[in-house]
Amino acid sequence: MVTPLQKPPKKNPQLRTRVPTLPSHYRSRSALFMAAAAAEGRFMLQVCAEPDCESVQYPARDACACCLSDRLVWQDVSPRGNLIATSTVRTSTNTYFRERTPWRLGTVHLDIGPSVMCHLHSELVVGDEVQLINRLDKSGQSVLLALPLERAQLQEDDMQLRELTCDPKFRRILITDARNPNAYALAKSLLEAGATTVFVGEAESWRPYPDRAKLESLQGVELVSLDVTDTSSVQELAGEFGGKVDILINNARFVRPGGIQGRGDVGFAMDEMQVNYFGMMRLAQAFAPAMTGRSADGVNSAVAWVNVLSVYSLVNNPGFGSFSASNAAAHSLSQCLRAEMAASGVRVVNVYCGPTEDEWHQPLPPPKVPAGTLARELVKALQAGLEDVYVGDIAKDIRRKFMESPKVLEKEMTSLETL
Structure with missing residues (x-):
């Protein structure tokens, strides 16, 4: 369930301001095309251009996983799928995630073929039909987040979703x-x-x-x-x-x-x-x-x-x-x-x-x-x-x-x- 966002109290100037940290930002050049799509809010994946293949690729790669063709084209594709597994990270070696745990992850089997690991909205449970969004994280790289098909009450108050947006609420x-x-x-x-x-x-x-x-x-x-x-x-x-x-x-x-x-x-x-x-x-x-x-x-x-x-x-x-x-x-x-x-x-x-x-x-x-x-x-x-x-x-x-x-x-x- 989403915990409603509360208007923060007036800040105590004697308390430490948390130092900015970033999630991992290392990506291949192929993966940067997903970041370019995320900058405009588009859900794009590579699709093999071979007529007898046309398989959808994830993660980004330089050759088709099915036929090894290098004719991979970035296209807007369906973001819908089913949540088949979940996990919760309660500690991490990465400072960014360690300061924000617990953090939910899951595996979504997309209707178009691939299964992907992604961040999870707090309303989701295994078996739910979901839609993925492609967004930029704090490091400026593409990440996927699974959302409910039907808009949840107070959906934008979800902590993991708010980390990926710049919502004006309470700002x-x-x-x-x-x-x-x-x-x-x-x-x-x-x-x-x-x-x-x-x-x-x-x-x-x-x-x-x-x-x-x-x-x-x-x-x-x-x-x-x-x-x-x-x-x-x-x-x-x-x-x-x-x-x-x-x-x-x-x-x-x-x-x-x-x-x-x-x-x-x-x-x-x-x-x-x-x-x-x-x-x-x-x-x-x-x-x-x-x-x-x-x-x-x-x-x-x-x-x-x-x-x-x-x-x-x-x-x-x-x-x-x-x-x-x-x-x-x-x-x-x-x-x-x-x-x-x-x-x-x-x-x-x-x-x-x-x-x-x-x-x-x-x-x-x-x-x-x-x-x-x-x-x-x-x-x-x-x-x-x-x-x-x-x-x-x-x-x-x-x-x-x-x-x-x-x-x-x-x-x-x-x-x-x-x-």
């Missing part, structure tokens, strides 16, 4: 830009998901903006002074609140249409880099050390850093060419941040968004992404423990085409018909 969250049109929707969705407190960064509080009264009306929201273009502002807030932030959502951005030749100067380009790129760097330098030090701090440990990026960070949109370039720089920086925070287990989540419903994208035709849709998808990504999420039809289409051929996508985006 304190910082949204960096109150002026962004998505700030209110984000704060509202996070509070509805169980967040304890949502801090919302506000630059130049003397200057009015449309959603300020709506943000102040939300119980659990606290407006704080934060300007991501000002190093002192970022450092001062980190000194005051850095140790309280469990999830940081960097939604700050500066966007203007235009590419290179039409602008005539670099003024807007500098503003885009100051907010979209250097803003993230300032935030990381100030907040990341405290977050990485608290990644094993119990129920409300620091778990996620979220960057809201444009999908044009993957391929330049000449109509917003300079903005796309600043997001490409931010995308590269987020990969560096992901590598630097990996040892702590804090997950860096990139949310790639298509054109949004705001004044700067107003001339563009639909479909565009409403603030409420972005907020819902971001919260769902945290609850599912994802690392990459694409929001909106345009973002999903660009991602699909990027995976097929980046060069073809570039040609399509820069063709005369699209300019």
Whole structure:
């Protein structure tokens, strides 16, 4: 049975903060394809491409276990199966698991053929029909967890499932830009998901903006002074609140249409880099050390850093060419941040968004992404423990085409018909 998650009491500063540890992270290169699938929440296994074989493989390997063919293709497959055996680990030589025992493991015979060892949700018993999910563990590698076919009551409160996700429940969250049109929707969705407190960064509080009264009306929201273009502002807030932030959502951005030749100067380009790129760097330098030090701090440990990026960070949109370039720089920086925070287990989540419903994208035709849709998808990504999420039809289409051929996508985006 699931033990209901309890809101943690105020922490005693004299007690030791548990040092971050990681489960084993050694994997073959073949197995990294499962981690790539887990980053997007997909259940993929290798399938033999030989017409007279087509057997499903597990674990990942370089040759088919049935016919020895090296023609193995990663495919989305059915995650359903039957739980045929269980075990409980009560002690371990691995520090990560030793601090979290008892830990349940089991063997699931998949309907598609293989039997796999996996982590177990606490509601499961031998003989149950289950579904497997593929998720990233604290080391950033793929692991499988068996869940009930029918959603269990308080399912997300299961300790082993919570270790694989970044669920906002009982956590304190910082949204960096109150002026962004998505700030209110984000704060509202996070509070509805169980967040304890949502801090919302506000630059130049003397200057009015449309959603300020709506943000102040939300119980659990606290407006704080934060300007991501000002190093002192970022450092001062980190000194005051850095140790309280469990999830940081960097939604700050500066966007203007235009590419290179039409602008005539670099003024807007500098503003885009100051907010979209250097803003993230300032935030990381100030907040990341405290977050990485608290990644094993119990129920409300620091778990996620979220960057809201444009999908044009993957391929330049000449109509917003300079903005796309600043997001490409931010995308590269987020990969560096992901590598630097990996040892702590804090997950860096990139949310790639298509054109949004705001004044700067107003001339563009639909479909565009409403603030409420972005907020819902971001919260769902945290609850599912994802690392990459694409929001909106345009973002999903660009991602699909990027995976097929980046060069073809570039040609399509820069063709005369699209300019």
